[in-house]
Amino acid sequence: MQIKCTINNRIFVEDIQVDMLLIDFLRHLGFLSVKRGCDTANCGLCTVWIDNKTVLSCSILAVSVNEKHVTTLEGIQDEAIEFGKFIASEGAEQCGYCSPGFIMNVLAMKRELVNPTEDSIKHYLSGNLCRCTGYMGQLRAIKKFLNATRGGCLSESS
Amino acid sequence: MKVVNKGIDKLDAMSLVTGKPVYTDDIAPENCLIVKVLRSPHAYAKILSIIIDKALKVPGIECILTYQDVPQKRFTMAGQSYPEPSPYDRLILDEYVRYVGDPVVIVAGVNVKAVNKALKLIKVNYEVLKPILNMEEAIDNSIVIHSEDDYHLNFDIGNDVKRNLCASGSFKSGNVDEELKSCHVVVDEQYHTKANNQAMMETFSTYTYLDYNGRVNIITSTQIPFHVRRIVAKALDIPKTKVRVIKPRIGGGFGAKQTVVSEIFPAIVTMKTGKPAKMIFNRFETFCASTSRHEMKIRIKLGADKEGNIKAISIYTLSNTGAYGEHGPTTVGLSGHKTMTLYNKASSFKFDYDVVYTNTMSAGAFRGYGATQGAFALESAINELAVKLNMDPIELRQKNLLEEGDIMTTYYGETLTSCNLDNCINKGKELVGWNEKYPYRRISDSKVRSVGVAITMQGSGISGIDMASVQIRLNDDGYYTLLIGATDMGTGCDTILAQMAAECLECNMDQIVVNGVDTDQSPYDSGSYASSTTYITGMSVVKACNKLIEQMIVEASKILIVQKETLEFDGQKIYNSEKSITLDKLAQKLVVGDGNYLMANASHSSLSSPPPFMAGFVEIELDTQTGKIDIIDFFGIVDCGTTINPKLAKIQVEGGIVQGIGMALYEEVSYSTTGKMMNNSFMQYKIPSRLDIGNIHVNFESSYEPTGPFGAKSIGEVVINTPCPAIAHAVYNAVGVNIRSLPITSEKILLSIINSR
Amino acid sequence: MFTLKDYIVPESIEEASQLLNQNRNNVILGGLLWLKMGNKNYNKGIDLSKLGLNTIIENESSIEIGCMVTLRQIEISKVLNTYFNSLLVKSVKNIVGVQFRNCATVGGSVYSRFGFSDLLTALLALDTHVHLFHGGVIPLEEFINMTYKKDILIKIIINKDTRKASYQSHRKSATDLPVLAVAISRYNSHWKISIGARPNKAMIALKSSELLSHRPDQIESACNQAVSEMKFGTNIRGSAEYRRELAKVLIRRGVEEICR
């Protein structure tokens, strides 16, 4: 089936099998930041945005993004670098395999939540598993990032 | 120190956080054949026939292999130095299948759909055999799991395969039985730890191709590239020269990738078809067709006098290695030797073990490697002993603790050259607020807050066996290339080793280039496991750098025409009071005409394996009506010697503690009555999410290890050991029940409370 | 892995229904999270996303939740955060994560009638009807116990009463499926106790609800009654015995929360 969609601001017209999952479609097109960590929609590694909504690309048919706009980490490199520096300075990317999905969801959170508390940050990100870091370093990075980019809305103790 | 002991960013950080294609599946060519494996639905069966005609006709199918098509030379998939202690009990494909998930047929085709279709069309007739699923029924069962004639052992491991005994052994010092008789108090209990899955986020992934020399190139997510080369060559029955292994970035390992899991299947397909092939395990396979932590039942007898002086420690471990013996003979030893040693003051020790085969998935390596299981048992028993003695569990420990300078009876007679465990305990006690919080405080009708403690040790490499070599080269404009065979699996060892080189060579990090592992290029390294990289490979880096400096001085002395003894190197230049040459100039001169391109090699292995230590303190809130545990705070205080990179070390500790919390509270590989794994996905096998862990706090109380690089020991494994016993202790302190079987579920707690009423 | 031959986005519900009944292997696609884990070979996948069924509508006397509404929409819905002490919001917010809930649909969740379903347990404690294309509007309780007939679940209709409600669940880890889920409501003096993940499908503990409605002071008896009138089972998340103990505690906590 032929679909037309926008991925990271570029238009793609592709003929694909209808049961192809979005994750495989994106990886096939070379958006290799999108990772697969499970078969059951539990890990969050495959997180991308469809029309700016954060979703699991492993659980969506590629054909269903017809006429829609998909964003992967490749499409928001400036923000990835900006936040990525905070992660790196905590050492909170260990193997890094969970990083793209995690960063996509953090950046979605930043757009959706206003001055989130620590609890609401954890709640928003609970679907992003990481087996390496123990999450604490990621949280430190997020807090510093939000503080730096929002002018200190989030207090260290919150 | 300028670079060592600094929180430097990881070299690969920015490419990882921007999602660059650096992992195996990202770099595999599009035209790879897709390889999948048909797996046994039975726990134990003999294959009578395999009908593949229909499957072969599926368009796009290129290769279907059964046990009749593969070499019949037994080997082990355990990534250990040759001669491996693990028995040679595997074939690539065997006439017998020994667990649900054992490979039966290898199928390769041009796309996933074709391969899936072919898999569905294959018919296998089995003679289903009765399996052994319970490890306590294994020894001397009438069912024998390995009855093959070509079963092979490299050396004596106490094996008696006809009795399903993979390995056994014993150790003794003093007379435990006599001592126990005269003890004022004795604890005698059995503790049960379960199989766990390493659950690294990147599943097993490999692709292979033949190069222009007809050699099979294996690009794979592994901790042990050099062992993969040897094992694959042996399994395929080809010379090692025909195999090249390359390790790209890895999405975590934790021991899972210390075993050959996915490599052989695409390699044999490439050998047979001449075409590139790839095999990416899905998560189900990663759970049910790899290796888990060894399930263990550990019986502890522990005796002390009235004053709390521990007199006798006796440990018996029964370990379940599953269908194959990978790491079976070696993991079990740590359950004794890396636990009792903490209480080196005791006068008698005994440690016996049996490792048995069952028809469950093979066990293997997982962070902690037996010490984790032993720590749960012995540390729990110590906490129970404190209760019997009516003594504070911290005081009991400190009274019996090993000390720097001790000869460690139960640790191969090694001398303890660095230890700051006592201060780790003191610090943790203060941070958790032990004096105010021990044993518990009631918060409400249904909530109790309590604290718990455990201590632990691990090793730093395998003494006398692990070896690492390193090469450092001076390049033409004064920067260096560091070639290592140690595998960075996210742990940051490329960065840490570069830090050490930069420290030795007095330069900036950006003057050091580190390459990934390629067995054609990199110097030999046994691999990244057994907490060996910082300690063993690190030492090689130091040696190689020092050699290179010597060589540079020799060359400079020739150019400057001065005595080399007068020269010094400060990172920028080589000089004496009169003359000087910059590194840059020297480097350039050395690659022109009559130059001498400088490369220094060094190898290192260690006769000792100095233990890192850790004290873990937990505060929990326990719901006495549902049994639910909330972790409030976990304090990990670690002595890993000098922290080469404190930032990365901290993340190691946090990550290890969280894995330990998962193991303590809910991680458990369980099997149905027919031997099928019940939790083979992240839906059924839960690892901690960020909502499950409370707050983790890390402190370092470093000692200085004289035999390690810059005083460093190891950190990778010791960090996973304390949560299980510390949480079990907190549960006891809260509600007075001892949970001696992992995981410590709410159900066990509540039902024990009810039963003890 | 499931396979699918064809994919269609119908323009009307009638067309959708016609497509569904054309072939035994045609299937309605919800959020796909459950569907994709199966091994079935489907013919046509029918995507209802163009039918305007992705909204939560507040009427005079009811709240209507379209089948394509996601669990995340429930979570952040103003109306559902206002009514029934946010019962539905609380019931969905532990389910995996935000990205997951942005995908999972109400239609898929309710139609599937999973034993472990948090949402079903919660909806059952309210005055809820389901609107099926063929089956019409029927009480949720009836729908739960019906056989799985091929039909389209168009929307959920909840009577907008002034009911107070409480949601209680026990999970082994924060985002796991529940070991036990309990939803309780009180409307005037009428109590409803719904228990799910026993591990079987959610059910109202009728006698216990009745008992409490007559004797609201008899909380302990109501808890014991609930446990004795329903079947509890064992699966990898917990034993029947533990679930019975949990049920008593969670019911009591729910009732107390409402009475507070």
Ligand SMILES: Cc1cc2nc3c(=O)[nH]c(=O)nc-3n(C[C@H](O)[C@H](O)[C@H](O)COP(=O)(O)OP(=O)(O)OC[C@H]3O[C@@H](n4cnc5c(N)ncnc54)[C@H](O)[C@@H]3O)c2cc1C
């Ligand atoms: C990993 C995981 C964890 C989960 N955890 C929880 C949990 O903790 N608590 C909980 O309550 N739930 C949980 N769920 C269930 C989840 O919330 C959804 O209920 C489930 O995924 C189904 O929703 P869906 O939109 O994905 O439906 P799909 O998977 O698309 O469909 C499911 C079924 O419903 C049918 N269907 C869909 N829409 C309609 C319709 N409008 N009319 C008729 N038939 C329809 C489909 O044909 C299919 O048969 C979990 C699911 C997964 C995969």
Ligand code: FES
């Ligand atoms: S791959 Fe795990 S949630 Fe999508």
Ligand code: FES
């Ligand atoms: S860094 Fe490895 S999984 Fe998160």
